[in-house]
Amino acid sequence: MKGRLAFAFLLGCCISFAQVSKKDTKFAVCASELAQFEARAGKLAQLNGANEEIKSLGRLMAGEHDKMNQELKVLADKKKITCIPAMLSSKDQKKYDELTRLRGKDFDKKYAKSMVKSHEKAIGIYKEQAKKGDDAELKSWASSKVTMLESHKKQWKDACKNLK
Numbered sequence: 001m002k003g004r005l006a007f008a009f010l011l012g013c014c015i016s017f018a019q020v021s022k023k024d025t026k027f028a029v030c031a032s033e034l035a036q037f038e039a040r041a042g043k044l045a046q047l048n049g050a051n052e053e054i055k056s057l058g059r060l061m062a063g064e065h066d067k068m069n070q071e072l073k074v075l076a077d078k079k080k081i082t083c084i085p086a087m088l089s090s091k092d093q094k095k096y097d098e099l100t101r102l103r104g105k106d107f108d109k110k111y112a113k114s115m116v117k118s119h120e121k122a123i124g125i126y127k128e129q130a131k132k133g134d135d136a137e138l139k140s141w142a143s144s145k146v147t148m149l150e151s152h153k154k155q156w157k158d159a160c161k162n163l164k
Contacts, residue, residue, distance in 0.1 A: 022081045027125060028076050028138065032084045034122045035069035037092040038115065041099060045111055050104040053159055054112060061115065065155070068145060075141055093158040105163075112160045119153035 038061050045058025076084045088096060095114060100111055125145060130143035 036066040039065035048107040115156040
């Protein structure tokens with residue numbers, strides 16, 4: 001086991017002690033990072049947003065993406081995927097920090113655009129996992145979230161139009 005840990009560390013990959021592929025592990029990490037960003041930004045929207053639609057969507061994002069991330073953590077624990085991040089990635093932290101400096105209409109526009117992009121990315125990775133993932137449970141879970149993510153993306157696109 002010691003050699004396996006050293007090898008994994010040298011490769012810079014996270015460790016999964018179950019028979020979960022690198023592809024499935026990567027999905028779990030990416031999905032968690034996206035969910036965390038969308039949930040935290042949703043909470044911020046309730047503080048920094050001006051538009052009621054944006055604040056309402058922010059509440060929805062915070063609730064649904066927190067729930068998604070909790071479900072994913074339970075599934076990852078079951079699969080012994082040990083590298084689900086506890087905080088935002090450096091890239092997402094930078095985007096979040098940019099949002100914290102904005103208020104009112106400026107926040108609303110930037111936040112709405114970032115949610116469209118984030119959901120487009122999420123839909124892509126969830127669809128990919130649903131089609132090509134190796135683990136049946138992770139595939140099924142990813143597949144079950146695609147419709148909700150697509151609905152979120154549509155809501156954000158509509159919100160962007162309404163802000164103009």
